[in-house]
Amino acid sequence: MLEQQLFNALSLGCVYALFALGFTLVFGVLGVINLSQGAIFMVGAYAALTAITQLHAPLWAAILFAFVFSGTVGLLIDRIVLKPLRKRDAPHLIPMIATIGLGLAMNSLVQGLFGAENQRFPSEILPQDSLQIAGVSVTVLELGIILVSFVLMTVLMITLKKTQLGRALRAIAESPKAARLLGINVEGLFMLTSFAAAGLGGISGVLIGLYSNALFPLMGQPMLHKGIAVIILGGMGDIRGAMLAGLFLGFAEVLSVAYIGSNMRDAVAFGLLFLVLLVRPKGLFGSVQERKV
Amino acid sequence: MIDYFDNFWSIYSNLVLSLGTNALLALSIYLTLSCGMLAMANAAFMGIGAYTSAILTMNYGWPFPAAIAAGMAAPAVVAFLIGKPTLRLSGVYLAMATLAFGEVVRIFILNTDNLTGGALGLNGIPQLTMWWHVLLAVVLVLFFLARLRRSKIGRAFEAIKEDETAAGLMGIDVNGHKMLAFALGAAIAGLAGTLNAHLTFFIGPQEFGFDRGVEILTMTILGGINSLFGPVIGAFIITLLPELLRSFKDYRSVVNGLILVVIVLFLPKGLWNPAWMRKLIGLGKRGAK
Numbered sequence: 001m002l003e004q005q006l007f008n009a010l011s012l013g014c015v016y017a018l019f020a021l022g023f024t025l026v027f028g029v030l031g032v033i034n035l036s037q038g039a040i041f042m043v044g045a046y047a048a049l050t051a052i053t054q055l056h057a058p059l060w061a062a063i064l065f066a067f068v069f070s071g072t073v074g075l076l077i078d079r080i081v082l083k084p085l086r087k088r089d090a091p092h093l094i095p096m097i098a099t100i101g102l103g104l105a106m107n108s109l110v111q112g113l114f115g116a117e118n119q120r121f122p123s124e125i126l127p128q129d130s131l132q133i134a135g136v137s138v139t140v141l142e143l144g145i146i147l148v149s150f151v152l153m154t155v156l157m158i159t160l161k162k163t164q165l166g167r168a169l170r171a172i173a174e175s176p177k178a179a180r181l182l183g184i185n186v187e188g189l190f191m192l193t194s195f196a197a198a199g200l201g202g203i204s205g206v207l208i209g210l211y212s213n214a215l216f217p218l219m220g221q222p223m224l225h226k227g228i229a230v231i232i233l234g235g236m237g238d239i240r241g242a243m244l245a246g247l248f249l250g251f252a253e254v255l256s257v258a259y260i261g262s263n264m265r266d267a268v269a270f271g272l273l274f275l276v277l278l279v280r281p282k283g284l285f286g287s288v289q290e291r292k293v
Numbered sequence: 294m295i296d297y298f299d300n301f302w303s304i305y306s307n308l309v310l311s312l313g314t315n316a317l318l319a320l321s322i323y324l325t326l327s328c329g330m331l332a333m334a335n336a337a338f339m340g341i342g343a344y345t346s347a348i349l350t351m352n353y354g355w356p357f358p359a360a361i362a363a364g365m366a367a368p369a370v371v372a373f374l375i376g377k378p379t380l381r382l383s384g385v386y387l388a389m390a391t392l393a394f395g396e397v398v399r400i401f402i403l404n405t406d407n408l409t410g411g412a413l414g415l416n417g418i419p420q421l422t423m424w425w426h427v428l429l430a431v432v433l434v435l436f437f438l439a440r441l442r443r444s445k446i447g448r449a450f451e452a453i454k455e456d457e458t459a460a461g462l463m464g465i466d467v468n469g470h471k472m473l474a475f476a477l478g479a480a481i482a483g484l485a486g487t488l489n490a491h492l493t494f495f496i497g498p499q500e501f502g503f504d505r506g507v508e509i510l511t512m513t514i515l516g517g518i519n520s521l522f523g524p525v526i527g528a529f530i531i532t533l534l535p536e537l538l539r540s541f542k543d544y545r546s547v548v549n550g551l552i553l554v555v556i557v558l559f560l561p562k563g564l565w566n567p568a569w570m571r572k573l574i575g576l577g578k579r580g581a582k
Contacts, residue, residue: 090561092385094561097510102554104546105546105548108547108550225503236386266400267404270396270397274394277379277386278378278390
């Protein structure tokens, strides 16, 4: 039974990690807490649903479509809203408020278009098989979720660590001004980051939509709250930390449901977060910086 | 005329009075912001105040003034207790820790069914809030905050907001003042919660969650924190906007959200910005920033 729970926790944790990655990437590179990330997550799920029901796309194509669609939404948000604020050097609260407005608008736009009720993916496109691995029954769907998440995370990690692009991104995270002086195309990489981060958010929306098979316009809000908890647990802007903390939250939630009770499930993320912040103010994996006089 | 007013009041009294309670909430977060802290637990403090006072008037038959006092004292005490460890965090971390605390409060309310009614909320709270209670509360809080701004404590808040380290070196008790701002803000939020609970007949845990906390912050930032009028105006806008946009039906929140974005994009210092207004009526000196 424990193995079964651990497996469920792994697939849930992967999706949390994926969502938090996009979130923390935007914070790390652009320095913005993008509170519309939850809405982008939801937009991704609905984009995949539309691709499947209207265009009769296969599942993999729908996931790709969701990535591109939500990525484009993220790109537009950066160009139309965040860039002017950046130009003006607005304090970090201001872009946050703007993204709250955007999230609100997207949530209700989708509610207006699709209705407030739950939508489902047609059951025939979902892989129904399950495998027996070491006595644990594993659905192909869950296995696919884990696989997709791991592939995406690995690609992102390698890009950031090993490539010229990743080095440029890390330089921007340190200081956009210095990066610009070094001849890095800062605006271009801001666009790329916005696209990729929103795309990752959209894919995690599809995966959660497949996992729970319930899509509704406000599905992004609980995810957003958990995402916030995860990126703080992991240390703001820390990619590796966000991944570990996402997995950690998945395990903590599933195990607390199994051993404490389901009504405490939502308390876990924030209880943990509150405790961690008290003990380690920069997150579990973040590096501590203190202001020197 | 009187008929017309009665008619208007019976439809819109709740809206008009929530202008007042939202103004109180906006002022409560203004207080912590004016001390340089981005604390976002005000929705939770509002909830603590609302539940404390509602339970006291419903189950124990306390008179309303005593319930108001308790509704302000309870969140202030809680603020004091959680303030000790949390206020040493700064910036975004403080915001997130206080948001997390807010979620913990919401979940606590959700899971203590026999006291708080859990997810069903508390029903049948006596409607004790009169219109003049709200008006009086807003006026008193505004007066109090205006006095505070001009006092030694208010100056200390400002010094801490500008530069915490420098303020400490000048002999200002940084932690003490932060705690004071945090607890006072909690008490004001509790007052708003108490008045609101005894107005709307019903309270539920969802009213005091994450979205509420973000909404309170939005009101204040939108209005601007350079003056006490900013938060009040921000509260009015955020409260009235959904009503004014009724004709958009299903899409009114779309318009509502986009208006927020537009305001943020084009009015950098919030709506209440004396310099901008002076320029608008053609009296201002250019270049003052």
